[in-house]
Amino acid sequence: MSITPQFTFRFALILVLALATGCTTLRSAHQGLHAMPGDEPLYTEITGAGEHTIVFLPGLLGSTSYWKAAKLDTLGTEARLVYLDELGFGRSPWPSVDYTLDDHLGAIRRTLVAQGATHRVTIVAHSFGTILAAYYAERYPDEVEALYLFGTPAYSDEAEATRHVGEMSGLAGLLVRSRPLARIVCAVHNGLMPLSSRLAPYMRTDLPPEVARDGALHFWPSLVGSVYNVILTKPIETPLRLLGAKVTFVHGKPDTVTDIERVRSLATKIQARLIVTDDVHASYWKDARSVLDSARSDKAGRTDQRVP
Numbered sequence: 001m002s003i004t005p006q007f008t009f010r011f012a013l014i015l016v017l018a019l020a021t022g023c024t025t026l027r028s029a030h031q032g033l034h035a036m037p038g039d040e041p042l043y044t045e046i047t048g049a050g051e052h053t054i055v056f057l058p059g060l061l062g063s064t065s066y067w068k069a070a071k072l073d074t075l076g077t078e079a080r081l082v083y084l085d086e087l088g089f090g091r092s093p094w095p096s097v098d099y100t101l102d103d104h105l106g107a108i109r110r111t112l113v114a115q116g117a118t119h120r121v122t123i124v125a126h127s128f129g130t131i132l133a134a135y136y137a138e139r140y141p142d143e144v145e146a147l148y149l150f151g152t153p154a155y156s157d158e159a160e161a162t163r164h165v166g167e168m169s170g171l172a173g174l175l176v177r178s179r180p181l182a183r184i185v186c187a188v189h190n191g192l193m194p195l196s197s198r199l200a201p202y203m204r205t206d207l208p209p210e211v212a213r214d215g216a217l218h219f220w221p222s223l224v225g226s227v228y229n230v231i232l233t234k235p236i237e238t239p240l241r242l243l244g245a246k247v248t249f250v251h252g253k254p255d256t257v258t259d260i261e262r263v264r265s266l267a268t269k270i271q272a273r274l275i276v277t278d279d280v281h282a283s284y285w286k287d288a289r290s291v292l293d294s295a296r297s298d299k300a301g302r303t304d305q306r307v308p
Contacts, residue, residue, distance in 0.1 A: 041111040043091035045083045048076020053117040056083045059127025060169050063090030063214035070288035082117060088222025090214055099225025101234050104132050122146045126284055127168050131236050138239035148295060150250045150284040154236055154258045154266050161232045167257040167281055172227050206282055244270035248295050252279030
């Protein structure tokens with residue numbers, strides 16, 4: 001197909017319009033539906049009841065739909081289940097902040113306090129969410145009883161994190177390789193919403209449709225801040241040193257976000273449990289229920305256990 005001047009003009013016009021609206025287009029639409037101030041609680045979905053609370057944190061570009069796809073409601077017969085959208089993602093507020101670790105932890109804290117979840121708390125987290133979970137548990141050790149960390153990004157320094165961040169999200173990987181190009185992709189993506197949301201399930205066939213659609217619910221500041229101010233610069237080992245016995249790692253042998261031997265070494269170092277699965281980084285939702293049932297039964301002890 002030859003590229004005509006008319007095609008070039010139309011493409012350029014679409015690109016200019018997308019860049020002009022940028023990631024703020026989706027943010028403006030979001031603003032009409034959700035509170036924007038930075039001191040508002042996060043979006044939550046809550047099921048079950050009990051004195052014990054299990055909090056679910058998704059990964060980068062994730063939402064409540066990731067963990068809800070795992071069909072974990074049976075856990076609600078003995079505990080209250082609190083699913084969160086993290087700050088700047090999904091249906092939570094998208095304030096104009098730097099999306100630092102303190103911004104994220106402050107938002108989680110406000111939300112859990114508002115829900116009365118300040119004792120007997122277990123946190124189940126995936127990917128980026130594992131970093132937030134670990135630092136939150138370090139900050140409130142008397143409240144958090146246990147951590148289940150799925151697909152943990154365990155890096156020793158920023159250089160190592162930069163090499164692997166693309167395994168969490170293609171857009172995050174593009175961001176650290178070429179920030180200007182990632183900005184254009186983000187602007188076009190959000191400028192053409194809701195088309196991107198409708199196409200997402202066809203582009204991410206490895207995810208349930210609702211999970212793929214929710215992956216479009218973010219904007220430039222939340223992506224950039226979360227990558228640069230948290231993932232690349234806040235090593236998860238720092239808080240985990242004080243939490244060892246509370247921690248269960250769940251990590252897939254094919255998960256390239258972190259090599260399984262690195263996770264095993266960290267688990268041994270802090271005396272945590274490691275459960276090995278066959279998951280890739282995005283697929284933990286599939287067997288999360290059986291993994292959590294096995295882990296919480298304490299049959300695994302503190303040694304490795306393999307879950308098919």
